[in-house]
Amino acid sequence: MAQVYGNDFGTPDQQPGRPQMPPGPADLDPETFVELLADEDRVEPRDDMPAAYRKTLVRQIAQHAHSEIIGMQPEGNWISRAPSLKRKAILMAKVQDEAGHGLYLYSAAETLGVDRADLIDQLHSGRQKYSSIFNYPTLTWADVGAIGWLVDGAAITNQVPLCRCSYGPYSRAMVRVCKEESFHQRQGFEILWTLSHGSPAQRAMAQDAVDRYWWPSLMMFGPPDDDSPNSAQSMAWGIKRFSNDDLRQRFVDMTVPQSEALGLTLPDPEIRWNDERGHYDFGTIDFTELFEVVKGNGPCNAERMAHKVKAHEDGAWVREAAAAYAAKHAVAEGAA
């Protein structure tokens, strides 16, 4: 199963999102679809495609969209308390970008024949998920830095290969998203850099944020490969290009030297360079915590959903007014 914004999966005991049947042999797939994949060509909305491919994409893109939207909350929490006007303007721009990412992705999902309103409904009723990383609280300003550096950093690692995803509208959305993401990661790094070069208290705050966000960020890549039964199908379909563990390793390799530049430690005593492998080794991830969060037992699951549903309901009058205004003018134009 593809991971995108992480954990597009249930707990080991309940995997509601999994396709019910293993996708059929290639001879059941439309001929053009098989050819397109063989040619590394893109599949476009009106092409014939296997039902399971469509279903996998809808679920993945919807979950990705939901993650962008819910992901505005942890950082949005700090907009009113950003330490300077400059930081506040930057944070607003970043959070606004995330809203934009959600919109690109919802419209990519809609090209597969689903309705955005329906997807939002499924999020609100808990039938579709979003990345568990956003169920952790942002306790201090340094968390905004840690999110930009680590969470956006992990998201970028996941998203860059998706720019070559076999489904055209999804890959185009990802190109747009990736262009915008790089500033997100840098601004986070810069926040941590500033704090880590500040007072002892600021430095401690930065270290604490990194300590709390490191392991959840690694979990964003999803379960280990042995435990990711649908990854192979997503790879065969050209939706996923690299395995969860490969992407996670890539992220660790990029991030360790950056942490050294920051003068902050990553909370894993097993991190060390392995000359033989040409990669950093790192400790074993405790996925039991992640599965708890996926199940809804994370620190902020209920709060995130309640806030999202309330925002949607509070905005109903705006949608109704816009629709009424449009209808009135359509009538006026018809009469003219």
Next chain:
Amino acid sequence: MSTPPSPLWEVFIRARRGLNHVHAGSLHAADAETALRNARDVFTRRNEGVSIWVVPSSEITASSPDERDAFFDPAGDKVYRHPTFYDVPEGVEHL
């Protein structure tokens, strides 16, 4: 709490003078004016455009349900429409 679904619009953006408008994506909006404003906020937050068109998706007529069918076949076997089809004798220039 049900709002009627707002129509879908296709967004075309001219990145700068001298270029065509190019399809950028789609969005929902109640009317054309709102669609334009939303398109500005969604697709041009970094000066990606100097002009935007929005078109109701329902108004677009597309060539065929399958993008690879016989509709484009007539162009397939007319290699003589390309300059590379022709032999140019050795030494002849500017042709």
